Amino acid sequence: MESGVLKYGIIGVGMMGREHLVNLYHLRTEGVAVVAFADPHIPSQQLALQLAHSFTWPIKVFSGHQELLDSGLCDVLVVATPNMTHHRILMDIINHSKPHHVLVEKPLCTTVSHCKEVVDAARKRPDILVQVGLEYRYMPPVAKLLEIVKGGNLGRIRMVSIREHRFPFLVKVNNWNRFNINSGGTLVEKCCHFFDLMRLFVGANPVRVMASGAIDVNHKDEIYDGKVPDIIDNAYVIVEFDNGSRGMLDLCMFAEGSKNEQEISVVGDIGKGEAFVPESVVRFGTREGRNDIQTIKAKDQRIKYAGLHHGSSYLEHLNFLSAIRGKGEKAPSVDLQDGLVSVAMGVAAQLSIEYGRFVSIDEVMNELRV
Structure with missing residues (x-):
């Protein structure tokens, strides 16, 4: 070489x-x-x-x-x-x-x-x-929306809503991703991406998490070594941040009939922005109303290979x-701190479903079980 x-x-x-x-x-x-x-x-x-x-x-x-x-x-x-x-x-x-x-x-x-x-x-x-x-933060429409937010076009961000409506988990080697003990749970394995994006959009750290989720459709008829998968296939998650902002995740993994797999909405005190994947469209406007909305087709000329994640x-x-x-x-x-916090948010969400209450990030970081 x-x-x-x-x-x-x-x-x-x-x-x-x-x-x-x-x-x-x-x-x-x-x-x-x-x-x-x-x-x-x-x-x-x-x-x-x-x-x-x-x-x-x-x-x-x-x-x-x-x-x-x-x-x-x-x-x-x-x-x-x-x-x-x-x-x-x-x-x-x-x-x-x-x-x-x-x-x-x-x-x-x-x-x-x-x-x-x-x-x-x-x-x-x-x-x-x-x-x-x-890597979701590098997707062209997401990166463009982040740029709009950081440019102050929407004002102080108060709410972030991320919807992922998609297909079920793919089959992996030895079916390791069918069990929470291996994956960390759906809200850690899949959704750490979205919790990372929420932190970026609001420019703050999470304080507490409330979630509701279940296994309603997928994997119920699958058995591996005598065990039925225990990963959830849908959830709503609410995250409160230390600057007063809030985030919400809407996850459904039996929603193949979606035009976009991810829809991200970011609302500040003077405007709103949206990103759509894989459509790669970004829209944003102010509180002046619908006549003020701009639509952008997001591209990044540096991408030589789109692959599985849109470049x-x-x-x-x-x-x-x-x-x-x-x-x-x-x-x-x-x-590594980004990696740690995104996992902590997912763990808090998984525990919130189990406990039926808000779970604080401090509880998770200090590994309390109450």
């Missing part, structure tokens, strides 16, 4: 790991190459190898992440393994003698305590950059690459 090329390794080459592989291939002109990956699942290995060979990238294959770490082949690692494995893998990477920069898929970990352990360990390794894969994974890699090449002068835009 020529000098100056950043050598990437991918840990976990299931669907999302292979998506990262393709994104990195489209970034090859930026001086990156994938040189290794690790995955114990042979079918995933084979699919990833086929991709790598089609890119004419020579790849070293490992069955476990520790062997990949010890090989010393990589400068940067992408962790795209099942959620419940993130903690162990991240701790092994951070504690390894050779520094590796890391992009870890969301959620950071499945529990707040594991997230906090990773945050604490990473503080002792200033030679390592860690970015969390909350956001490509932009995520571009952003992380910039942070790495900045040699620590610029922190990753999605840091």
Whole structure:
């Protein structure tokens, strides 16, 4: 490999790991190459190898992440393994003698305590950059709406409403995503993206969460090793923030008949903005009324590969690459604290459904069970 090329390794080459592989291939002109990956699942290995060979990238294959770490082949690692494995893998990477920069898929970990352990360990390794894969903030319509909000066009943000109406969870290796113990629960696994966006839009931190959700349609007739899946398939979640703003999530995972999978509404004291995905349309206007509404088709010319997430994974890699090449002068835009808080919000929502009451973020952060 020529000098100056950043050598990437991918840990976990299931669907999302292979998506990262393709994104990195489209970034090859930026001086990156994938040189290794690790995955114990042979079918995933084979699919990833086929991709790598089609890119004419020579790849070293490992069955476990520790062997990949010890090989010393990589400068940067992408962790795209099942959620419940993130903690162990991240701790092994951070504690390894050779520094590796890391992009870890969301959620950071499945529990707040594991997230906090990773945050604490990473503080002792200033030679390592860690970015969390909350890439929805890079989707062109979302990024455009954030720009409008930050420009003051809507005034002080008071309410954020995010609707995700979509298809059920996809089938994953060994069906790991069918159980809360593995995924952290639907509101952690899927919705940490939206809790992250709420924080960005309101510019504040969450105080308490109230949620109602259930398993109403999906996975009820599925059985794995004698167990029926326990992940919820719909929910409403209300989040109160420390600046008085409120957010609401409306999640339904049996709503394939939707024009847009995500609809985001942000309302300030002087205006309202909306973003629609995958339509990639942004609308915003003031309280003067409907005649004042502007409509924008959101695009980002930098995107060379749209992939599964409308180009956001490509932009995520571009952003992380910039942070790495900045040699620590610029922190990753999605840091470990963002990862921790987004998980804490999801955990609070899951507990709120269980307890039937508001759950404070302090309770979750201090791991109280009352």
